[in-house]
Amino acid sequence: MIFLQVVIFLLALACLASIIVALTGESKWDRLLGYGLISAKINMMIVILAYVTGNTFYLDIALVYIVLSYIGIVSLADYFNARGGPDRV
Amino acid sequence: MFELARVIIGDVIILAGLVAVGIGLLGILRFRSFDLRLLAASKVDTVGLLLFLVGVMVRSGFTWFSAKALLIAALVVLANPVVTAQLAARQREDRLNRSEPRMIQERAESAEVVSTGAVPKPVEDD
Numbered sequence: 001m002i003f004l005q006v007v008i009f010l011l012a013l014a015c016l017a018s019i020i021v022a023l024t025g026e027s028k029w030d031r032l033l034g035y036g037l038i039s040a041k042i043n044m045m046i047v048i049l050a051y052v053t054g055n056t057f058y059l060d061i062a063l064v065y066i067v068l069s070y071i072g073i074v075s076l077a078d079y080f081n082a083r084g085g086p087d088r089v
Numbered sequence: 090m091f092e093l094a095r096v097i098i099g100d101v102i103i104l105a106g107l108v109a110v111g112i113g114l115l116g117i118l119r120f121r122s123f124d125l126r127l128l129a130a131s132k133v134d135t136v137g138l139l140l141f142l143v144g145v146m147v148r149s150g151f152t153w154f155s156a157k158a159l160l161i162a163a164l165v166v167l168a169n170p171v172v173t174a175q176l177a178a179r180q181r182e183d184r185l186n187r188s189e190p191r192m193i194q195e196r197a198e199s200a201e202v203v204s205t206g207a208v209p210k211p212v213e214d215d
Binding site: 003004007010011014017018021027029030032033036037040041043044047048050051056059060062063066067070073074077078080081 | 100103104106107110111114117118123126127130131134137138141142145148149153154157158160161164165168169171172175176179180182183186
């Protein structure tokens with residue numbers, strides 16, 4: 001069990017690096033990519049937590065979060081092209 | 090005995106997923122162009138998620154937990170490349186709209202000709 005806790009901690013560090021990528025991106029597309037990275041890392045953490053605690057329903061949460069993040073990224077990308085977006089931070 | 094082997098193999102697979110995530114982060118921080126960053130991010134995140142799911146499946150054996158994790162893995166395999174392609178296409182369209190807006194218009198016109206068969210009238214020069 002200690003190995004999985006170390007894995008979760010390292011994933012949290014990777015999530016922090018993804019937040020830095022999302023905040024210091026040069027263009028709006030870089031920041032959108034950062035959001036996708038954060039979402040992926042959090043999904044990995046949810047999957048590991050679902051195994052560690054033994055509750056199977058945490059995987060349903062991960063499934064819903066994956067689908068919602070996909071929809072959000074694609075709709076934001078479409079919005080950036082159709083109506084423009086934040087060019088500066 | 091069998092349980093120990095399953096746990097060790099699952100741990101190795103989860104460790105491989107973690108290594109993949111680390112390599113991807115290194116690539117994203119070092120690349121200078123958006124296309125390369127997108128390539129690294131998408132590949133590595135897909136592979137990382139899949140390896141984590143397979144590792145957890147191996148660790149827990151034949152249960153409903155593994156069935157749900159398999160469903161999530163199938164969804165990730167199907168949907169992640171679509172999102173990457175959408176991001177790349179829209180960023181390219183945005184970039185070309187800023188630097189070469191005429192090219193997008195010509196492409197749209199030629200697509201119209203191909204799909205409807207109608208030829209646009211030539212512009213009259215007075």
